[in-house]
Amino acid sequence: MVGAGFPVRRMRRLRRTPALRRLVAETSLGVDDLVAPLFVRAGVDDPVPITSLPGHFQHSVASLVVEAKRLASLGIPGVVLFGIPEQKDAVGSGAWDPEGVVQVALAELRSALGDTMVLVADLCLDEYTDHGHCGVLRADGSVDNDATLELYQQVALAQAAAGADVVAPSGMMDGQVAAIRTALDGASRTDVAVLAYAAKFASGLYGPFREAVDVTIAGGGDRRGYQQDPRNGREALVEVALDIAEGADIVMVKPAVAYLDVIASVAARVEVPVAAYHVSGEYSMVKAAAERGWIDGDAVALEHLLALKRAGADVILTYFAGEVAEAMRD
Ligand code: PBG
Numbered sequence: 001m002v003g004a005g006f007p008v009r010r011m012r013r014l015r016r017t018p019a020l021r022r023l024v025a026e027t028s029l030g031v032d033d034l035v036a037p038l039f040v041r042a043g044v045d046d047p048v049p050i051t052s053l054p055g056h057f058q059h060s061v062a063s064l065v066v067e068a069k070r071l072a073s074l075g076i077p078g079v080v081l082f083g084i085p086e087q088k089d090a091v092g093s094g095a096w097d098p099e100g101v102v103q104v105a106l107a108e109l110r111s112a113l114g115d116t117m118v119l120v121a122d123l124c125l126d127e128y129t130d131h132g133h134c135g136v137l138r139a140d141g142s143v144d145n146d147a148t149l150e151l152y153q154q155v156a157l158a159q160a161a162a163g164a165d166v167v168a169p170s171g172m173m174d175g176q177v178a179a180i181r182t183a184l185d186g187a188s189r190t191d192v193a194v195l196a197y198a199a200k201f202a203s204g205l206y207g208p209f210r211e212a213v214d215v216t217i218a219g220g221g222d223r224r225g226y227q228q229d230p231r232n233g234r235e236a237l238v239e240v241a242l243d244i245a246e247g248a249d250i251v252m253v254k255p256a257v258a259y260l261d262v263i264a265s266v267a268a269r270v271e272v273p274v275a276a277y278h279v280s281g282e283y284s285m286v287k288a289a290a291e292r293g294w295i296d297g298d299a300v301a302l303e304h305l306l307a308l309k310r311a312g313a314d315v316i317l318t319y320f321a322g323e324v325a326e327a328m329r330d
Contacts, residue, residue: 027310029302031328035078035120035275036071036321039212040064042086042094042101052208053280053319054287058084061105065112074325078118080168080317081105084213085128091136092128096154100128103162110163120166120195121159123152123180131218132210134171134226141219143226145173152176153183160189168252170197172226177246195275196248199236199262202227205255205281212280236262237269244272250315255279257304260311267312275315276308283319298327 014024039058041048047057059067068079083102085094094100102121109119125148126134135148148171156167167184169176177196184192202224210216217223228235236259240251251270253263254277267274282304290297301320308316318324 027306029306029309029316029324031075031325032077033305033309033314033316034076034321034325035080035118035315035317036076037080037082037317037319038064038067039082039084040101040105041084050208050212052211052284054284054291055323056212056319058212061101061108064105065108068109068113068117071322071325072113072117074322074329076117076321076325078120078166078315079109080120080122081109082122082213083127088128088130090130091151092125094128095123095125096151096158098158098161100158103158106159106162106164118165119163120168121162121164123155123159123167123169124171125151125155126171126215127213132215133217133221134223135173141221143173145175145226148173149175149179153179156180156183156192157187157189160184160187160192164192166193166195166250168195168197170200172197172200172223172228175246177243177248181247193249194247195250195252196243196246197254197277198240198243198248198251199253199259199266200227201230201255201259203230203255203258203279203281205258205279208280208284230258233262233265237265240266240270244270248272250275252277252315252317253313255282256308256313256316257282260307263308263311263313273314274312275317276311276313278304278308278316278318278320280319286320298323302327 014020041058044060047059047063050056081102124134126132133143135143138144159167177194243251250273252275253259256276256278263276286297286300289295
């Protein structure tokens with residue numbers, strides 16, 4: 001009985017001490033859950049700071065290797081690579097050039113790290129096209145789905161040859177997973193896994209990333225003609241089911257915190273691992289508010305990433321990976 005005169009279930013009993021709270025915690029975040037996104041830029045000798053992503057750089061191949069080794073020593077099991085070529089063109093040929101910056105970086109990382117770190121290559125054309133779209137354009141300026149698939153196949157083969165363990169198609173073309181799986185299997189690269197950006201929404205939260213990779217979409221355009229409409233949750237389940245049927249080994253939801261409902265419903269339905277991409281804008285918002293002293297950035301970062309685990313994510317791509325791993329080690 002309490003003061004109010006009725007029996008109350010005492011929920012606070014299990015919150016009394018840190019040990020009790022640890023004992024009954026349903027969810028935990030570990031360094032093993034994390035994949036760190038990294039940027040590598042052709043033709044630079046020193047890393048170039050990315051102002052919209054504080055603490056992150058457009059790396060040279062040499063500084064990329066140093067950073068990846070540091071992340072590996074913190075216990076982080078994977079990195080995902082994005083490239084910034086010296087020259088962009090209409091078809092994004094730097095994406096599959098054997099001498100392209102990501103291919104060179106993959107080979108260097110593989111020789112420096114062996115199998116201690118999973119090397120994931122983002123597979124898209126937008127960093128390499130002069131118009132900034134994720135595929136090639138028709139004369140009327142629209143993205144040609146099937147012509148793009150043929151190029152994605154070449155990118156997958158180049159990334160696999162350079163040493164990628166996992167290729168991660170992020171362009172939201174229909175049939176991209178099947179096209180890539182077919183190309184890899186045809187080249188006897190059945191060992192290379194596909195992490196599909198399966199439910200990727202057209203989001204304002206990718207803003208800082210576009211600065212990071214020097215991408216401006218031509219004519220003030222956007223990606224709503226191929227990325228998902230944020231108003232649709234059930235449609236994400238169709239995308240995920242299609243990607244699994246096409247051979248995806250891991251399915252990803254992106255962005256993350258604004259799409260926890262999607263992560264939870266995907267995790268409840270699929271048997272393959274589920275990844276969540278805590279994207280550039282999610283990172284930068286936390287950093288900017290923390291810089292102003294409005295929030296405790298470290299606490300909010302952990303809260304965000306734990307929320308993704310609670311929703312059912314097995315793998316988390318996050319710009320906080322290094323910081324969080326350092327905090328866990330200390
Ligand atoms: C496309 C790609 C994007 C991101 C990852 N892969 C950009 C986009 O779709 O516009 C965004 C990642 C982020 O914002 O952190 N290659």
